[in-house]
Amino acid sequence: MNDSHYCPHTPEEIQEMLSAIGVASVEELFSPIPSELRAKTFNLPPGLSEFETFDKMKSIAADNRGGMSGFVGGGFYDHIIPAAVDHLSGRAEFYTAYTPYQPECSQGTLQALFEYQTAICRLTGMDVSNASLYDGGTACAEAAMMALRITGRNKIIVDGCVNPFSRQVLKTYLYNLDVEVVEIAPLDGLLNREELAGMLDESVAAVLVQNPNFFGCVDDFSALAQQVHALDALLIASVYPISLGLLATPGEMGVDITVGDGQSLGNPLSFGGPSFGFIAARKAFIRNMPGRIIGETVDKQGRRGFVLTLQAREQHIKRHKATSNICSNQGLCALRGLIFLSAIGRQGLVDMARMNRDKAEYAKSQLVGIPGVTVLQSAATFNEFTIFLPKPADGVVAALLRKDIIAGVPLGQYYQGSENCLVVTVTEKRSRKEIDRLVKELEVAVCN
């Protein structure tokens, strides 16, 4: 029994404890479980040593093909992560702590999350932020439910240009509520404003848009915000935080609720998670926000401190009347986001955003040089853009995968009739050499 992992007791200690309890065996402690209910089988393999375990994990990771040069985004982005992010978020006091229910011994987490909320507000131009949600898709769903509560209406209009996965998550969340979710098919990679105009009425709780959208197009939703507000409906925007180094903020556009995925802020790709969802809103809506919120206050001696606040919104108090069911959030990932933004800094984010756009524009200019390749012209773009190929994108992407290049996301499976469209993402990590190689290989692929 001694050599079992992480169960420290020696046989002698177990005996002492059993007699203190007054039972003869550990088994006796399980007597409350009716014997007929006891497990008949348990087929897990025998245990391994720490060394063997890590070895096995290495061989599993080695079953993935690594060292690919990636031009894919679709919600997750391959950005620089300063070394300090790992080292600081890797402080045991951060990652082995629980939710800061006891503020006096949790000021580290609490102050950091307060600073995180501040960063999100300043980045998005909103008034209030919570301390994180699960991811970008669930954040869209939470925002929609928030709008339903605020307006007391039951229709959500979703721009078809919003990330298809986020749209699916939103539909799953609302699936069993009597809420109508209406999707508007994109027009040239942009929101079909005409069709939207026809749908906007007093039954609409909110309109959900994304900027830059799934096609990479950058839009200005200021006018839309006014339209929506005229009907006492809300405008929800999902945004890509890195782009806010450059792009107009949701706040500036008059957006009511801003959401997004925070992976690009210092969180590794890690095959999809964990990242974090953020949600920020106008001050008026704070009591309708989902999840935890950190607030500033003082102790008896007037010393500044931070606490979980407005908990009367949350499940552990309001139970089924809570604004959301969320309990554990993605705190450590949000902390990474804060450290990332603090490390890169105010001007650094501007520079990084600009570099993303510069590299994407360079790639765009090179790709359109390929015979038969054209680019979606309808709108400006940030670090993602859509190109039309002379043949189905699926085959081209598959061909380039064999050359260790992930060329982009073919739109065919997400939008009917877009089989020849490819969304290409270029972050600051992609060198000119990599871009030129993408162009060369893509030319080879389309010209055969």
Next chain:
Amino acid sequence: MNDSHYCPHTPEEIQEMLSAIGVASVEELFSPIPSELRAKTFNLPPGLSEFETFDKMKSIAADNRGGMSGFVGGGFYDHIIPAAVDHLSGRAEFYTAYTPYQPECSQGTLQALFEYQTAICRLTGMDVSNASLYDGGTACAEAAMMALRITGRNKIIVDGCVNPFSRQVLKTYLYNLDVEVVEIAPLDGLLNREELAGMLDESVAAVLVQNPNFFGCVDDFSALAQQVHALDALLIASVYPISLGLLATPGEMGVDITVGDGQSLGNPLSFGGPSFGFIAARKAFIRNMPGRIIGETVDKQGRRGFVLTLQAREQHIKRHKATSNICSNQGLCALRGLIFLSAIGRQGLVDMARMNRDKAEYAKSQLVGIPGVTVLQSAATFNEFTIFLPKPADGVVAALLRKDIIAGVPLGQYYQGSENCLVVTVTEKRSRKEIDRLVKELEVAVCN
């Protein structure tokens, strides 16, 4: 100037500081340097970003051939390192602290090193240990110089079975002193006791031996200790700490000064360093010990605390009369050694040592099955042993390198006439599969 690494001042701040100092420019601060002495050239390349720097380091590491299956030792050994060792020694408060000159705010380092000294004493069976030396070779040299001081004599006898690198370091250290260093050529991979007997006299300060020695042979130096003591000379033994999970301790044999390299205790191979040297001795010799020593004491309130003690031995006080010139030691590596030993634990070290011997004995039994291959029979071995090949070992090793196997250390370049000898090391990390493959490929190599 802003974007330079790790120089935080803004231009405005620099101006403020300059006026506080009362100079017009930073350049003015360098006026004490006569202009004719100023550097005329400075040809380093321009700087890189953190991201580019790490990228470059990755490409350098990639220029090494990795993934080799290693059967080499020669002083550094490929042992398991529990994950906790990196995580705990990676605590910033440990690795970004300086030498604990201010004990009140350095109890972490001081207590840890006191615990380290205790571990070394218990491992080796000696009375006192210092807080680390540079490495195994320099520790041999320091021990020799210590013996010269203690005995006031000037001859050191070195068993030729001691690691050849350590012997070279020792000679380099003593090179400019009028000290005589006599080496005794090995006999069947063991100390030539007869030849030694002929040399032992009152002029001898110390005899240096190693266990297990460079051939892998395990010896009992108890009788030798008595012989040496009869002449008021000292016996110095260099030992391999992992082997002490199993083997008789220097203390049990009557050794006076024990040294060794601590790499095998939780320090990665890292192409040769850093590791740490340890030195432990009989209590009587403590004032002749080199380097820092941590001692237990109390504060005014009687609280236990730890301090650097017996500093009157050291260079910062005694200057040229110091017992050694060492100042910075290998503290963090010693801490890793302590954490390693604490993680593996008392029984764990016994098990690890036994597994090393078991695997080596298995490999030995398989290798002697190869036609023309015989094993050095003169003594028992731990996890290293010497085999004789039917052809020069150099060629065989080179051949196996091409198959990603590091077969062992050919003795030819260290001992004349041993061109066909190969020292094979097998640690607990080598699986039976790897051993069997070594045997198979070695058979192929010797039979062609």
Next chain:
Amino acid sequence: MQLIYEQSVNGRRGVRLPVSDVPAAAELPGNLLRRESAALPEVAELDLVRHFTNLSRRNYSLDTNFYPLGSCTMKYNAKVLENAAALFAPFHPMTALLPGGVELCQGSLGMLYDLGQMLADITGMDEVTTQPLAGAHGEMTGILLIAAYHASRGNKDKKKYVVVPDSSHGTNPASAAIAGYEIITVPTAPYGDMDIELFKKAMTDEVAAVMMTCPNTLGLFNPHIKEISDIAHSHDALMYYDGANLNAIMGKVKPGDVGFDVIHVNLHKTFGTPHGGGGPGSGPVGVKKALIPFLPQPRIVMNDDGQFLLEDQKTASIGRTANFFGNFSVMAKAYAYIIMLGREGLIRVSEQAVLNANYIKERLKTYYDLPYDMTCMHECVFSASKQLEHGVHAIDVAKFLIDKGYHPPTVYFPLIVKEAIMIEPTETESKATLDAFIDVMIEAAITAETNPHLLHDAPVTTPVGRLDETKAAREQNVCCIG
């Protein structure tokens, strides 16, 4: 401590970025650009490092001392798990969704598949989805699966209610409500379990599901669990198992064997992944055969030649519950944990978790009121009612413990126990740690009688004392202005 924003200096730069190797692009039209850059911190890297290092030092954590937080399973987070998860950092999830992409992700997909298989064995379920991102997310996913099941049988409108015991965790009713159901709450009987008679009364054919955790949040295993699920099934209601308390029963009971149809597992509790100061967690959901068709897409399946594929036809699936494959690296840690401990190891985990909880229960029950005095499983719930006679509340005991260097037990939950003190030691604590904690708990009980003010004034050793929560809620300073 200063906020990082209060340390900003205009124009100070942090981590340096590469110089661009491409020409600068034309400026975007003005209406698309933000008017001024976001007022993010402007600090040197050294100041950044010191800020967050010192912030971390203001946290209590599992790695600094015992963390007996009931219902949270604060067990040791093995360091090797962190190293293992880091191996997967570079892999982009979109790769798997590209044509021919799965071939490049066999390692990741295979690991998720195997993890699902192992969790299915542990819980007695037939298939597991690893998409849910936390326990509550799993609950909502599970309830939506149940809704889809009922809908598929034409009962969408008929099924209106979800039944939960009043001892249930707040996320249970909250998740059911979010999933579109009304809640029926059944009180707890004096014997510490859901009152079986009241439960029978509550059950009608309009009930879609019964959500329970067993052992429940009092740490008690419900002997009538089978009877309860039979009753539920007789009303065509499905049984949902909140797996947050799974640490008590691994290898001992399988929820699937006692009638549960759906379960979520908190990998960040039972399977040793760190809590990160609030998250991330991971809440895989297991189901019985009948519910497999409704599982979230894409589903990871294995074909006959052992290759892992993604199944994503628009079937009866409830769709996506997260953008990708769940909190992958959390699952990598849990996977490594399970294969490391193995069959015997996990059984021992539950045995010693239960041993530790009962040891604390017996040692403390003469000092603290134990409302439900019977053999507990992985946790025990005391009440500070005795201390209340001296004006000392559970929260005062909690704050006293902080001064003594311990993280307090859970004191706001379960709601059904007044002045609850809910202690879950977990299996990873040594007897010495338990004994030291017990001594301090006894000291607290005695001090409550002799010097109650010491508990009222606690904590005094922390960077801040008790904080004014009303002020926080009133002023709503949740973002630093300026």
Next chain:
Amino acid sequence: MQLIYEQSVNGRRGVRLPVSDVPAAAELPGNLLRRESAALPEVAELDLVRHFTNLSRRNYSLDTNFYPLGSCTMKYNAKVLENAAALFAPFHPMTALLPGGVELCQGSLGMLYDLGQMLADITGMDEVTTQPLAGAHGEMTGILLIAAYHASRGNKDKKKYVVVPDSSHGTNPASAAIAGYEIITVPTAPYGDMDIELFKKAMTDEVAAVMMTCPNTLGLFNPHIKEISDIAHSHDALMYYDGANLNAIMGKVKPGDVGFDVIHVNLHKTFGTPHGGGGPGSGPVGVKKALIPFLPQPRIVMNDDGQFLLEDQKTASIGRTANFFGNFSVMAKAYAYIIMLGREGLIRVSEQAVLNANYIKERLKTYYDLPYDMTCMHECVFSASKQLEHGVHAIDVAKFLIDKGYHPPTVYFPLIVKEAIMIEPTETESKATLDAFIDVMIEAAITAETNPHLLHDAPVTTPVGRLDETKAAREQNVCCIG
């Protein structure tokens, strides 16, 4: 805090090892076996983690606050350097020494070679050996090189002395003594540098070397340095440069240009590698052409097709000074540091290190006596003589600073300044940090006059107060018994 041994429980196991996959070997003869296993700790991994985590929290460190320790160059240790060095963990040094082995180590060998080239450029030397494991080790290596040089010219017996200024660091005379020389110490003149007249008197043809650091340990650059080296050379003595203070002059002066023949560099000071609570460091040694033949073996050389080889014939070399290639991973960090900062970056390092030191000097000189009041380089040395009038020693000021959250400056060195307070801020500290420190230093000076006992009683905020060093030295408890 308990010792880890005091937490041991008989039979408790820590990290689990793999099960052996080979048959057990026959037992060794009894005389070769230890009688009982070493009484190493027997603790659970969680207790191990808590022990060392809590120990670390009892340390002051660079990452927690300012560390103005004179002569130690406690600059920021960039985190990326740690990651970079970790890339080389798996490579066995013996590989390079095997037949055909260098081909497998071109990365590591090339890096060492390049590092040597860059250090040669920075210091104005012709070749560098990376073998020495710390500064003092470099000093000894350097002096042995000088000894070999003199020996090769038939002057082994003639050359008996090494000259050092009294301001020199203890390692200088100690290293020279270990290398077999007698020491001649030259006093410092009122102008803060070695007294040139006394130096001239000291110099004879029996002097093998003059060891200096410039700027010296008072932080002053010696304007007569060229004259001094000319005098030394006229006596066929070589000039040794202690590179510990290199942080002041990178790109500004090259020791090789001003007449130095041998130099060691402290990578753990000037080049940003962490000090590790005392080590490991790294002390590469650079030499002028005439000394190249004597450099330690194996030498890393590059052949015409850019391949890196090991040269290891028994030449005039002094032999090995370390078993392998030096503290490789420390050098990997220094290499990454140098290529990251680059030419401009290193120049700026020296400029701002000097700026910061002069700023502190000017701001504090009205409060503390400044024995040598002139423009300093990277550090400045005050004396607490004013405070001594109130019975307050430099050490009392130091302890007061600890209570205020700062690591004290160096107070035991240089020996030539009574009650020395030696401050080296380094370039990585921001103005805000310097100002806050200056305020506390001023507070200390004022408190020394108003409430000297506050300084005598300090520190009171630490886990232990001032410790009884005599007791420690008398009892010599350096290993815990039992």
